[in-house]
Amino acid sequence: MTLKLFAKEQWLTTLEGLKESYKIFVPVRDGDFHTFMPLDEGKKPDFDYPNTRLSPKSLIYPQSERIFEYSLDESAPDAHILKETEKDYSPRAIVGIRPCDAHAFKIVELNFDSPEYKDPWWVQRYESTVLIGLGCNDPVSTCFCTSVGGGPFDEDGLDVILYDLGESYLAKGLTDKGEDFLAKAKGRTKADDASIKRAEELAKSASDKISVNVPVDRLKDKVINELFAASFWEEVAFSCINCGTCTYLCPTCWCFDIQDEVIGKEGDRIKNWDSCMFPLFTLHGSGHNPRDNKFQRVRQRFMHKLKYYVDKYDNGVQCSGCGRCVRYCPVNIDIREVCKLMNSYRSD
C-alpha cells in the first residue's frame, strides 16, 4: 500500500502525463451538472463536485453498445454471419469516481461476471479500467452509502483512493492496478505523517456527516412471498409515472435489451439499457404482459434491489446509496422510505 502526495496545482499536469498510458476520464461540468468526459475533450475537469448526474456506469456499460455486425447481402460469403464488433479495450482510468459508484461496480459484477455467465464486454471493459476514487469530504443530504455497506471513504472496488487535503491530494494505492497507476504518475512525493493524520480525520468527519440511517438488516429474514404480497405496494406506486429516470441514473441497475437495426443490407446487433419501469420490458410476443400494472413494475424494482438480490447473492442490497433516484425521481418516490417499509414489514 503506497501513500503519495500530489500538489493540486500540479494535478492536471500529472494527469496529462498519464495520457500516454491511459485514456483518462474526469468529472467535467456540463451545463447544470457534472459528467465524466475524456480528459482530452478540451473541457476543464472539476474535482470539486458532489457527484455526476448520471452514474459512471455508462463508461463500463454504455447505454447503447454495438455488439455484433452482419451483412444481409446474399452474395457476400459471410451473409448472415454475426461478427463481433471491434472494440477498444486499451487501459482507461476513471479519475475522481466517488466511492459509492465504485462500490456499485462490485455490486453489478456479481451479475455480469458470475461463474455461470459472463458478459464479455462488461468484463473486458471493467478489467481494462482503473478506478481512481475521490473520497467525499462533504456528503450531501441524499447520500446513504453508510447504510448499505459503503462509506464516503470506502475503498471497496477502488484501485486508488484520493483524500482531498485542500492544497494537495493524498493518494493511497489499493490494488496492483492502482499501484501501477501511481508508479506512472509524475509529481508525486512521499506522504508525511501530518497529511496522513489529516486524511484520517477527514474520513472520520465525513462519515459523521451522514446522519441518515436506512435500515436493511431484516430484509434477508423476510419471506419473499409475503413481501411480494405486502399491502403497501399500490400506495408506494401511486405517484410513479413509470419513467426511466431512477433506473437509468442508477449505477446498480443493469437490465438491457438486445435489438437488431438494419440499414440497407448492413445490420447491427445492439445492446441497449432497458428499464423494469417500462411496460414494454415484460411484454410477451403473445401480447400478454405479466407486469401490466404500474404497481407491479414499481414492486419489481424495489423487490429486485432490496430482496431478490439480497437472497440470491448474500451480498447486501443492490444499491450503493448514491441517492440519485431519491433526488431526481420527478415524483419523489424515495427508496429510503420504501426500504424502511420493507425492512419493517409484518404480514399479520
Added chain:
Amino acid sequence: MVTYTDEIRKTAKKLLEDKTVDVFIGYKKGTVPMMNEPVLVSDADKADTLYWDSFCGLNLCNYLTKRTDRIGILATGCNSRNIVTHIIENQIKRDQLYIVGIPCTGMIDHRAVLRAVKEREILEVTENGDSFTVKGNDFNETFDKKEYLQANCKTCTHRNPVEYDEVIGTPFEEQEVSEAYRDVEKIKGMASDKKWDFFTQMISNCIRCYACRNACPLCYCPTCFVDESGPQWVGKSIDPTDTMTFHILRAYHCAGRCTDCGACERACPVGIPVRQFTRKLNKDVFDLFKWEAGLSLDERPPLDVYRPDDYNDFIR
C-alpha cells in the same frame, strides 16, 4: 401557502367524509427540498398528509386517466385545463370529478434556485408570501418568488382554474404578458440549418427515459408510438435520429392540446427544455385558430373538427 394547505385539508376531509368523492388527489410534502409527491387519499383521517406550496409542479391530471371512481382533485389553472382536455378526449367523465380549484401564483423553478445558490446543497426551502428562503449548511438566502418562477408560469395567462366545483382562496386578475412567445420567435428567426443545430444540441443529453412524456397528461396512449414493437417505428438506441424522432413526433401529438403546464420540462432528469417543441405548436394553433387548449368543455379542439370555413383549401 400555509393557508392553502389548511384549506385543502379541510376541503378534502369534508369531501371524503360526506362521501362526495371516494378518493382525493393532491400532494404531500416531499422527502427532499423543492419536491412534493402526488398522493391519493381515500381515508378522511389521512387528509392531513395533504400539502401545498410552490413546488407542486407535476400535473395531477395524469392520475385521472380511465379511473372509474369518484375523485376529488386539486387543479391550478393549467391543471384544470388539462382536466378539461381529458374530459373532452373521453379519458374521464366530468360527473366523476369534484374539482377543487386553486388560483395559482406560479411554481418555483427548482433548477433556477439551485443556480442562484451556486449549486450548494439546499437543506430547506420555506415560503413566505411573495418570497422564499433557502437554507443550507452555511447559507441562508431569501429570494423574490416572481424572479424564480418556472418559465411557463412567467408567461401564464390562465392562473385561475377554468373548470371547478369549488375554489380555494380568491381568484385574482390574470397577469398581462407581453411577448409571451419571444423564445419561439427567436428560433423562428434562425436559418434552417441553425434551427436544426439548435434542436440537435438541445436534445444531445437526452437519455430517452421518457420522463417528459410520462409526466405529460396528454401522453396517455396505451402504447406510445416509440414503444410499438410490431412493427417497430422508432429505434431503441440513443441514436440521435431516433431521439429526435421521438421528440418531434411527441410534440406533434400534443398540438392543440398542450396547456404549457411545464410538467414535462420539470420532470426531465437532465434539464432539457422540451417545451421548445410544444410551444411552437401552441403558438401556431393560437395564430391559426385562436385556440388555447382546455378552456371550454363545449368546444372541440381545432385538430379534431371540420369547419367549412377552414383556412386551408385542401380540406374545404
